[in-house]
Amino acid sequence: MDYSQSAMAKLYHVPLSPFCRKVRLVLAEKKIEVELVEEKYWEESPDFLRRNPAAKVPILKFDGKTMAESTPICEYIEEKHPEPALLPRSAEGRYEVRRLVNWFDDKFHNEVTSKLLYERVNKKVMKKGFPDSTNVKAGARAVKYHLDYMAWLLDHRRWLAGDVMTLADFAAAAHLSSLDYISDVDWNRSDTVKDWYAKIKSRPAFRSILADQVPGFPPPAHYADLDF
Amino acid sequence: MDYSQSAMAKLYHVPLSPFCRKVRLVLAEKKIEVELVEEKYWEESPDFLRRNPAAKVPILKFDGKTMAESTPICEYIEEKHPEPALLPRSAEGRYEVRRLVNWFDDKFHNEVTSKLLYERVNKKVMKKGFPDSTNVKAGARAVKYHLDYMAWLLDHRRWLAGDVMTLADFAAAAHLSSLDYISDVDWNRSDTVKDWYAKIKSRPAFRSILADQVPGFPPPAHYADLDF
Structure with a gap:
């Protein structure tokens, strides 16, 4: 096995972005391992702009591709990894x-x-x-x-x-x-x-989201509590 | 043939909305006949709000369903009428x-x-x-x-x-x-x-769009000209 060609995904994200969270939930539900990289996209670093001319997150590196736009990303993951299904058949x-x-x-x-x-x-x-x-x-x-x-x-x-x-x-x-x-x-x-x-x-797919922490904004106690 | 069950689609639209135009192009390319109904959605008539709680156009009546959101509508048409294809296979x-x-x-x-x-x-x-x-x-x-x-x-x-x-x-x-x-x-x-x-x-799918007229806004001569 050639680990340099590992299928591991890398997601450029910000913790509270709902678009990033949607992609994180889909990856986790499909049991696709992902490395999360926090991206201060509003600082518009040249590196990030090269990865993504739209200057937005999420950006997913996966299958040797760099992908933007959360819903097209989720549809792609669904087509390549149909189980467990997140879209019905009809x-x-x-x-x-x-x-x-x-x-x-x-x-x-x-x-x-x-x-x-x-x-x-x-x-x-x-x-x-x-x-x-x-x-x-x-x-x-x-x-x-x-x-x-x-x-x-x-x-x-x-x-x-x-x-x-x-x-x-x-x-x-x-x-x-x-x-x-x-x-x-x-x-x-x-x-x-x-x-x-x-x-x-x-x-289980929700765990990483419940562990998020944003400096300066501590979450309320009920946030990660399953009995909220 | 039971014409009351006709497959003819009805689209509530405004002529210059790009979201409505996208749906019109898809229907025309697939040769699905459609009746266009202009909808002054910003007047929020009770009838229209009943059809569409999001108070937006396009609204497509098709296959006995009332559908909103232009891209999900286009994906639906593509799945039900795959030819000619507007999405690739991979x-x-x-x-x-x-x-x-x-x-x-x-x-x-x-x-x-x-x-x-x-x-x-x-x-x-x-x-x-x-x-x-x-x-x-x-x-x-x-x-x-x-x-x-x-x-x-x-x-x-x-x-x-x-x-x-x-x-x-x-x-x-x-x-x-x-x-x-x-x-x-x-x-x-x-x-x-x-x-x-x-x-x-x-x-041919573009013809109806080139014939659009908005009162008070006559189109420039080049608009409908194929040799613009």
Whole structure:
């Protein structure tokens, strides 16, 4: 065996990025070993820009390729490592998963994650000033509406996109776990959503995410607690 | 034949939305007949909100389902109607297409489309005030960088994601055609990009897009001209 050609993946990431967390969850669920490299992408180092002209994380080095864009990365991993499956087989089922992944990475991200996490954490870390209270209030209002939408889905299904766990659950859990790190999720709002999060949080794939630490932002005690 | 169960699709759209145009191109390329219904989604009519809680277009009624989110819709159509193929077979090839679709629908959209088309057209149509000249200037700067990136890709490949036309070309052409409607693309910047656009513009699938008319915004003469 030629270890220089090892299949080990390397992920350039930041700990609280929901897009990076989605890729980490997929890799872990598929039992693909990954070396995590923290990347201060906002400093735009020449090395990083060479790896990724879009100047974003995640960047995954895998199979001899350097890949950007979290959802295309997850679809690639799914196609190369189909077990355990994170997309159903039917076109209808796959559509519903992809719709929800987009819902969280687009709508939830714009309305909630960018207004809470980016205001409270990213601005400080990137030295871009103080949280804008209008944004924080809008994010705090919007997260309630999204939790209610999740509760409605989960009243009809065991997991967000159907009766099996899929990439949609990982996309949602990636955003919620990042917000939970800064105590911005009210788990008392819905027992259904809390039960869903408890199930996903207790998976081995979640361990590395629960161990994350961001200097200057210690997580609350309940963050890593499986009995939160 | 039971015509009440006709497979005909119905698309709720706005003419210049690049996300709607991408879906229109895919349907037309696959020769799936579609009825277009213009949807003033910003007026948030109760009927439309019932169809689509995200209050966005496109919404596609197809196969007895009501679908939102343009890329998941395109992936669904591709899975149900695989010919002619708009995604390659290999995981590597599919990754590259999806990466570029994301590039245009995320990065290009944020840096260019939202700063030019939305400032110049959407604000007026939605009665949301006047174009912000800082945004317009930023968009006009950014489009040059994106055209150069496309030229670089097309110097290495016949089409954006490889040697065959894919969904990546439709995503790019959807954005560029909307911007071309308001004369915001400088086709003199790169012969390579202009040749690529001439090829894609002359496809039968493009005809309906070239016939679009937005009241108050007559297209320039070159818009529908295949010899622009």
